[in-house]
Amino acid sequence: MAATTELGRSLHALIIFSVLLLLAVRPSAAAGIIVTDTLSSGGNVTDGETLVSSGGTFTLGFFSPTGVPAKRYLGIWFTASPPAVCWVANRDVPLNTTTGVLVISSSGTLHLLDGTGRTSWSSNTTSASAAAAQLLESGNFVVRDEQGIGDDDDIIWQSFDHPSNTLLAGQRLGKNPETGAEWSLTSWRAPNDPTPGDCRRAMDTKGLPDCVSWQGDVKKYRTGPWNGLWFSGVPEMSSYSEMFTNDVIVKPDEVAYVFNATPGAPLSRLVLSEVGVLQRLAWDPASRVWNVFAQAPRDVCDGYAMCGVFGTCDVNTASTLFCSCLQGFSPASPAQWAMRESSGGCRRKAPLDCGGGNGTTTDGFVVVRGVKLPDTDNATVDMGATVEQCRERCLGNCSCVAYAAADIRGGGGGSGCVMWMNDIVDVRYVDKGQDLYLRLAKSELAKEKRGDVVKIVLPVTAFVLALTALGMYFVWICRLREFGDENLELPFFSFGDVITATNNFSADNMLGQGGFGKGILDENKEVAIKRLCQSSGQGVEEFRNEVVLIAKLQHRNLVRLLGCCIHGDEKLLIYEYLPNKSLDFFIFGMELMERGQNNESAGLIPC
Numbered sequence: 001m002a003a004t005t006e007l008g009r010s011l012h013a014l015i016i017f018s019v020l021l022l023l024a025v026r027p028s029a030a031a032g033i034i035v036t037d038t039l040s041s042g043g044n045v046t047d048g049e050t051l052v053s054s055g056g057t058f059t060l061g062f063f064s065p066t067g068v069p070a071k072r073y074l075g076i077w078f079t080a081s082p083p084a085v086c087w088v089a090n091r092d093v094p095l096n097t098t099t100g101v102l103v104i105s106s107s108g109t110l111h112l113l114d115g116t117g118r119t120s121w122s123s124n125t126t127s128a129s130a131a132a133a134q135l136l137e138s139g140n141f142v143v144r145d146e147q148g149i150g151d152d153d154d155i156i157w158q159s160f161d162h163p164s165n166t167l168l169a170g171q172r173l174g175k176n177p178e179t180g181a182e183w184s185l186t187s188w189r190a191p192n193d194p195t196p197g198d199c200r201r202a203m204d205t206k207g208l209p210d211c212v213s214w215q216g217d218v219k220k221y222r223t224g225p226w227n228g229l230w231f232s233g234v235p236e237m238s239s240y241s242e243m244f245t246n247d248v249i250v251k252p253d254e255v256a257y258v259f260n261a262t263p264g265a266p267l268s269r270l271v272l273s274e275v276g277v278l279q280r281l282a283w284d285p286a287s288r289v290w291n292v293f294a295q296a297p298r299d300v301c302d303g304y305a306m307c308g309v310f311g312t313c314d315v316n317t318a319s320t321l322f323c324s325c326l327q328g329f330s331p332a333s334p335a336q337w338a339m340r341e342s343s344g345g346c347r348r349k350a351p352l353d354c355g356g357g358n359g360t361t362t363d364g365f366v367v368v369r370g371v372k373l374p375d376t377d378n379a380t381v382d383m384g385a386t387v388e389q390c391r392e393r394c395l396g397n398c399s400c401v402a403y404a405a406a407d408i409r410g411g412g413g414g415s416g417c418v419m420w421m422n423d424i425v426d427v428r429y430v431d432k433g434q435d436l437y438l439r440l441a442k443s444e445l446a447k448e449k450r451g452d453v454v455k456i457v458l459p460v461t462a463f464v465l466a467l468t469a470l471g472m473y474f475v476w477i478c479r480l481r482e483f484g485d486e487n488l489e490l491p492f493f494s495f496g497d498v499i500t501a502t503n504n505f506s507a508d509n510m511l512g513q514g515g516f517g518k519g520i521l522d523e524n525k526e527v528a529i530k531r532l533c534q535s536s537g538q539g540v541e542e543f544r545n546e547v548v549l550i551a552k553l554q555h556r557n558l559v560r561l562l563g564c565c566i567h568g569d570e571k572l573l574i575y576e577y578l579p580n581k582s583l584d585f586f587i588f589g590m591e592l593m594e595r596g597q598n599n600e601s602a603g604l605i606p607c
């Protein structure tokens, strides 16, 4: 059973291989046609015959869409992938027989004739002399004066000027502002019906160049204005620039987007689908499939004016259904926003200050970073201005609500000036988006400043507080340690030791006035001993506390208290003895001792 299946698979593969082989050799083998790319004056291409571009990439001929064999169209397709039709001549008028023929008249007009000789499509342009048509390796089918073959200047007509739903490398999407001629994509009605559908992709040349997708009369999506490097809302264009370079040509007779394939890049095409999605497809010859390279619109935020005027869309905020108001604005209809209906947009919180239009306005700008710039249809553009001039001009015109650099090529803040009047619409956040300067009333700016202040001051305050708390903690710990020290017993000397040390308070050992005596304690350590009055009436505990206090008052210029002695009513303080009666002792030590003597509150009343 398994073996049978295996055999079946092999046979299947073999059959497919043979069919592919047959298909591959069919054009030349079937009718013995000499493969050519040129239709000379007086010549014709009948159904079943083809023109093949010099490198073999493109084929021109008759085809029927999948599942509609009764309808015949004249078109151009990728030789490697016949379903990838990139141009159709008779989109509206299919032939219903296989008797169609493409002829070129002596005046250079292309005619698609049905079996009865009726013209179902024509190229609609004429030349004074004989002309020939050629299918170029780019996929462009051109009509030129016969002498001019191979020369681009003498093109009388070209299929690239009449796009279907596909844009090829080198083909323009745009307008001729002088003649009003337009190169735009129109979707098929269905995947197997080339009849023009209701989706259109065109270059919007009002304001800055911007590619716009329309469905009927409704603007569905815009790429955002061209900023010199990419369309503001499609920064990822720059990421595939090694394969496809993008450019917008701005000339008096041409404003157009064009992409070019770099050598070695895969075959590619931009296709506008029946539902208005534009895909960049790249051919993978190994697996023989078209890979989707890029797509527009990409997400919910690409929907035109999704969040209304002064609204902004962020795909990362699904919780608020993507829309929010720009700073200084609030929902025009909070009830609608609550119902997730945000197309009503936002309203300014505080009115702008016109300042009489003489530049005395108090308004300012906040920068909204990383956005697709708003629709520039009604914007004022000056490519020659600097961004700084732009700011001045915007402040000077009461209608101006925002400005931005029109060209970011120079780096820095960019150059050129685009100013929006009255309102802005269709702003969204994108990676590598641009800076939009939004005009706000002073009060709203102040809020921002305050916001900034809060943003800066809060952390700083918190930090300082934390430091303070930490400091206080350490102080507390030290205090604890000190209290710990306090708990350490101040050495108590026995009265006997003191008697011995002072030779029973002998007069020889007396040091001046005030009950001071000199003595020798603990292995020849000289000490000064102060004898306090027995009648001070102080309790032992109070005495001890005060002694501890004094002991803590230690300073290099003070005489150190070493301990004390309590014996009955006798209270003695033992200080360190400074034998040479140093200056320190006299200036500070004695002074302290004197003060100690005179300070009643100290309670250490000497006799």
Ligand SMILES: *[C@@H]1O[C@H](CO)[C@@H](O)[C@H](O)[C@H]1NC(C)=O
Pocket: 043, 044, 045, 101, 103
């Ligand atoms: C097409 O060309 C062939 C000769 O190549 C000619 O016999 C035929 O009549 C032509 N058909 C038309 C419609 O011109």
Ligand SMILES: *[C@@H]1O[C@H](CO)[C@@H](O)[C@H](O)[C@H]1NC(C)=O
Pocket: 096, 097, 114
């Ligand atoms: C084929 O199309 C022609 C017009 O181009 C029309 O007159 C004729 O009736 C059609 N034939 C059929 C079978 O549909």
Ligand SMILES: *[C@@H]1O[C@H](CO)[C@@H](O)[C@H](O)[C@H]1NC(C)=O
Pocket: 124, 125
């Ligand atoms: C092209 O043909 C249409 C009719 O199909 C005609 O109205 C128009 O004027 C023609 N244009 C040119 C440039 O000949």
Ligand SMILES: *[C@@H]1O[C@H](CO)[C@@H](O)[C@H](O)[C@H]1NC(C)=O
Pocket: 355, 356, 357, 358, 359, 360
């Ligand atoms: C600007 O206009 C305001 C109000 O219209 C006026 O008070 C002010 O004097 C003007 N300043 C200048 C410099 O013209």
Ligand SMILES: *[C@@H]1O[C@H](CO)[C@@H](O)[C@H](O)[C@H]1NC(C)=O
Pocket: 375, 376, 377, 378, 423, 425
């Ligand atoms: C431009 O102005 C026209 C006329 O006021 C208006 O209908 C249109 O919506 C505006 N476009 C934009 C993008 O604001």
Ligand SMILES: *[C@@H]1O[C@H](CO)[C@@H](O)[C@H](O)[C@H]1NC(C)=O
Pocket: 357, 380, 396, 397, 398, 399, 400, 421
């Ligand atoms: C403000 O700009 C608009 C649009 O560019 C212009 O029509 C108007 O004259 C300008 N107003 C002033 C005071 O410059």
